[in-house]
Amino acid sequence: MRTTGFLFAISFFVLIFLTACEQGENQMNSSQTETSQQEFAIALHGGAGAISRDTDPEIRDAYLASLSEALEIGTRILDEGGDALDAVEQVIRFLEDDPLFNAGRGAVMTNSETFELDASIMDGRDLNAGAVAGVRTVRNPISLARIVMEDSPHVMFAGPGAESFAEQVGVELVDQDWFFTERRFEQLQRALERDEVMLDNSQLEQKEDIDERKMGTVGVAALDRNGNLAAGTSTGGMTNKRYGRVGDAPIIGAGTYADNNTCAVSATGHGEKFIRNSVAYQICAIMEYAGTTLNEAANVVIHEKLEPGDGGIIAVSKTGEIAMVFNSPGMFRAAANSDGYREVAIWE
């Protein structure tokens, strides 16, 4: 044992020494290829799903224009030294007000022809978070989620209670007509015609139906010049939903997560799968506990833990690394950083 112990110790120290030398060389070699620390970075999505490449060019261009404008709003806030939380909230407010997306105005309709909106936001500085589920009259659910986070000791309010909270804190309330779009009404009629039975085991629901019924959730992840991360997500949920169904968007850990030590994530897709896999937090956990990059972590979750067609995520790491990873045919998305990189895209 003594001899083995001695040999062991010698080899160990030689190895440590040589490893140190090697690392010094590697660091010098790899500094050009690795993403350098960004002053700020932002990524956003407007939903993932089976977006056809044959989409009417006018509609396609409308989405691209809206995503570009959203990106511009967020980039300007961050470039001017604004807070990641403000960038997240302001960009999501813009997307909520845009009828193209399934959040706020333009949200999908429930089985009873109403709108039930969900949103959540998280501050990477202290893991503070706020979420609302099933609100019906709040113009910008993301702002209500932020008030839950900042002005209450709680994280989540749901249903009529969340509505009372909204009335009490004085956010802008609108009637249901504000959210109404002809397109979502027609989607609901088609869903009702198919007489979709909810008490099945999900096999009855075709993938394409789910895609059409759930696409358009919006979300943002941002890193600001102070090194703070934030993320937020907002959605109308799925067409024809019943029973106060809550998806992943308002669930901290599933649809939204932000931690200054790792990354900020917003997810979009088949919400139930994202809840069952704690998708947003799992990406942060892989970075923290397996020591991977953001893109490695996101790829594990989206391509190994989830199934093709489930959806995707956008995320920003503490170094400003951007990930926009999806396993569906497309994801409305955009990203920018302080190096001048800009991207607005729908398909791969």
Added chain:
Amino acid sequence: MRTTGFLFAISFFVLIFLTACEQGENQMNSSQTETSQQEFAIALHGGAGAISRDTDPEIRDAYLASLSEALEIGTRILDEGGDALDAVEQVIRFLEDDPLFNAGRGAVMTNSETFELDASIMDGRDLNAGAVAGVRTVRNPISLARIVMEDSPHVMFAGPGAESFAEQVGVELVDQDWFFTERRFEQLQRALERDEVMLDNSQLEQKEDIDERKMGTVGVAALDRNGNLAAGTSTGGMTNKRYGRVGDAPIIGAGTYADNNTCAVSATGHGEKFIRNSVAYQICAIMEYAGTTLNEAANVVIHEKLEPGDGGIIAVSKTGEIAMVFNSPGMFRAAANSDGYREVAIWE
């Protein structure tokens, strides 16, 4: 470089060889201390908090007797080859019906003198999960959560919608009197007298108040003879809650998580902190991505990520390792495994 490379390789192989020898010895030495694979295992909790050691011995004994009976129910199911899910559901039904605990009968009261119950359950086989939040007339919310999991394609129903779902699937409904206990009514009166303001930043709420107001959530984690893990949690939430506040109990990833590849966890305590730290899933993630044991993972989360007084968890790993870790003065808990180990405890 060539010489360094050669020395490096030699040292590396010598080290690998010696490490292998060492490990062989260690394994032989440690096989007696490490937990061996269990045929089945179960752990349960009835809430964590500032439980005084001066508690009236009669009350203390009542809790110990109830925890023992709950443990016996679960152990019998598992010993006879039953499903982990059945053990979780049946034990929680027993605890929900017992007025001692803050779940089902004996739940705490909301600000408007009603009861709003939350529960969730998860199947480690396929990560399927079900949750309900804010139900008012369901005698056993855990069974409704299981029906959401098994008979709907969704994970979570909240508020009046969850109530409609309950009526439709035909679970046992009761009126609010069923849940009423004098003790919880008095707790609410004290909370109302303190005129607790909710729109503060939680500093106004004293730790002791939170403990008294939130203690008693129940939860179970189990491993069955087929190697399947399951977990579930049920609660009345916190005394004097408003605005449809949702805590961690119905949030998959926060209060409940189960994955056959790692572990099954149920949490109890300061719900908002458990949501913000994705506590239940984080423990599984540490096992998966950092390769730790269940107890190592649970200790990281409860003692390093959370703060003293926040609460605790009970958990069972895929090998039947049991963890019951808390950072509050006490946690009502019990555990058993196929080796004949039995434990029922309140304090450390």
